[in-house]
Amino acid sequence: MLQGYTYIKGLGFGGFGKVILAREEISGRLVAIKSLNDKKNLSIDNIKHEIQILSRFYHPHIVIYHNTIETPDGLHFVMEYCEGGSFQKRMKEKNLSQSKVLKIILTIAKALKFVHDQNIIHHDIKPANILFDKEETVKLADFGVANTLGFTKLYLPPIISDYTAFVSDKRHDIYSLGITTIELLNRQHPFTGLSNEQIIKKLKTGDLGISHFPDWLQEIIFTATHINENARFQTIDDFIEAIENNNIAYEIDEKLIEAAKLSKRLKWLQSQKKYYTASRELPFYDKSLLKYPILRHQVGLYYLKTNQVTKAKNTFEELRSDHGILKTSKELAIINIELGYYSRAINFLKEHLLTKPDDPEGYNLLLECYFYLKRYNTGSKLCHQLIKTFPKEACFKTNIYLFDRLNSHAPHETDQKYQYTTNKFILLNRDIFHQSHSIINPNKKDNLLKKLIFCHYDLTKNPKYNDTLEISQNGKVINLPPNSIITIGRKDFNNIIELSGINVSRKHCAIIPLKKETWLYDLDSTGTFIDNQKVQNRVLLTHKHEIDIGQHSLTINVDKNKLF
Structure with a gap:
């Protein structure tokens, strides 16, 4: 037993040594003594230094270190005893x-x-x-x-x-x-x-x-x-x-995006065999950008291609210590969003955006998660940042309305900001907000969110509308307004195609007829069936389909000029 202490009982033991309860003879206080037996493998000076630092400070939620004692058989820490x-x-x-x-x-x-x-x-x-x-x-x-x-x-x-x-x-x-x-x-x-x-x-x-x-x-x-x-x-x-x-703020790393742009340019220079140009630009790279793997990897490939073996070796050995990031993280995120596992999707998206920080679709998927998790303030802040960072991307300018409207204490002021908009998504969502008192089912969880349409990235890349779309009912072709999102629902609720019956929701579904792809969104309805399959969230329409809504059947042909 250490001199000056009286053994009371053992508290624990392991490969490191043991912990005992003892009484300090001078003060009479109870203390815990942890003994480390293997002095040969310990950095004694470092351990003493750290314990001395901590013993100088008092923190109410850190166990107090009273003393450090070195003996021939080991190193011993005298600590506060926590009897709880x-x-x-x-x-x-x-x-x-x-x-x-x-x-x-x-x-x-x-x-x-x-x-x-x-x-x-x-x-x-x-x-x-x-x-x-x-x-x-x-x-x-x-x-x-x-x-x-x-x-x-x-x-x-x-x-x-x-x-x-x-x-x-x-x-x-x-x-x-x-x-x-x-x-x-x-x-x-x-x-x-x-x-x-x-x-x-x-x-x-x-x-x-x-x-x-x-x-x-x-x-x-x-x-x-x-x-x-x-x-x-x-x-x-x-x-x-x-x-x-109860929230993680997401901040855009502007330097990471800059590093991604440099990486893309360096990759292009190599593909064009412009090695001389690359060699002239490389010394002027901001050194702080080289900490990002996305740029370091491309620089390493340049060194390898130009046979700068030592530089290539050093670069790739540094990168090797970084654990590999899943190349499928974005796809896994999309799958989890469709399944409703939004927190898990965010985890995959953050992983994806580390390697693809200039991917606007990845950021829009992140916004979609925030939308369904009702993190409107976080989504609004990020969306405003993204509009500045990616000024040409229409999806952010479209979805900002949803976040600002849902995050606002004065929604009518938000609507006034967009009163002259021609954006079809904003117009549809604004109409849903205005009719929410009459079209939302209070007994269905998140019914409003599922009535609103979050604008997916792919819908803004080919914005031309499909003028060959044809919808018919009982063999009769329905007149459709040009360049419009087609809403289907119960009569008297401002729908383009109006149907009757209690099995038809007031805002039942919406068709987004774009030139290269046409989508049908189910708006949390009583049930929309495409070719006898119930629609979950949204479905891509690719040919001629039968749509069943309540007791009504519609035929939709994405291209009336083709025989399907």
Whole structure:
């Protein structure tokens, strides 16, 4: 036993050593003593330095370090004793509500910010290291360089394969805190018993067992635990802000877009064999842009093509350390949007936009997620940014109306701003807003959102209307107004094609007849059937179709000049 302390009982043990409860003989206070046995593999000076830094400061939610003692048989830390035990032992408590867990997680995150501000990394965030004192004050324990040997692999990103050469990165703490949040809310670790490869697969597909969490919380956890550290929260401050606001603000990285443009130009120069021009431009690249993989990769290809082997080797070795980003992330995002898993879709889109930051369709998909998650303020801010960044993209100028209208405390003022618009999507959505009191079913969840039409990117790339579209009923061709979105619904509700019957919704569906593609959108109706198949959300019309609405049947031919 250490001189000056009286042993009371053991508190825990592991590969690092042991923790005991003791009484300090001079003061009489109870203390916990953690002993690290393997001095040979420890950086003693670094450990002492970090503990000395922390011991100088007081933080109400960090376990106090009283003393560090070095003996021939090991290194010993004398710490505050937290008799309330660890969160690990409390996880099964019935009164552990989601709000209580998140309040504790937020407290730990703020304590972690204090640690990070001292340029110290915890290395071992987990429920067992979240303690409670006798007043039930939550405390963060067991951190510092000492944990480079004592960390728990299950709480670290799976891409860290060489644990003995563990490189310090504050974002690893954020990942661990995200995994800890899942474990505390679900009462079990999401990856127990899984191999490294299985964990990577679950992280890539977003299969973390959190689909029952609120959407905003899912997005926060997906971001905190992202397999690519560049798509993760970059600082603990970002994590704290997201938890406090129940929201993650999305800011356009202008430099990333600039890097993407340079990458595209460099790729074009190489395709045109203009290597001399590339060699003249490359030295003038803003060095801060070369941190982005999208540009570094293209620069590496240039070095390789021009046989600058050493430069190519250095560039690709740096890139190799970055874990590969899914090339299918955009497609997976679209699939999840169609399935209604918007938080998971956001996770894939952020991943996609890291490699394709100049993709306006990717940003529009992100806006679609915000629209259906009712994050109108976030969507409005992003949409205004995108209009400035991509001034030629019509989808943003169209969808800004939806966000501004839904986010406004004075919707009539928003409508006045657009009173002279000729945009067909805005005109249709404005009409739906004006009729909402009579066409919305209050018993159907989100009925208004599903009546409104969010303008997809592809609809604005070929805006010419289809003048060969033909719709008939009982063999009689219906006269259609030119260059219009065709609404179908019950009589007396301002529809182009009016049908009768209680099985026809007041705004039932809408047809967007463009020259190169014609779409039918179901407006959360009582049921729209195309060729005997019920429409879910929207469907592409490609030839001659039979449409069934209530007791009515319509024939729609996307090109009356062709025989289908």
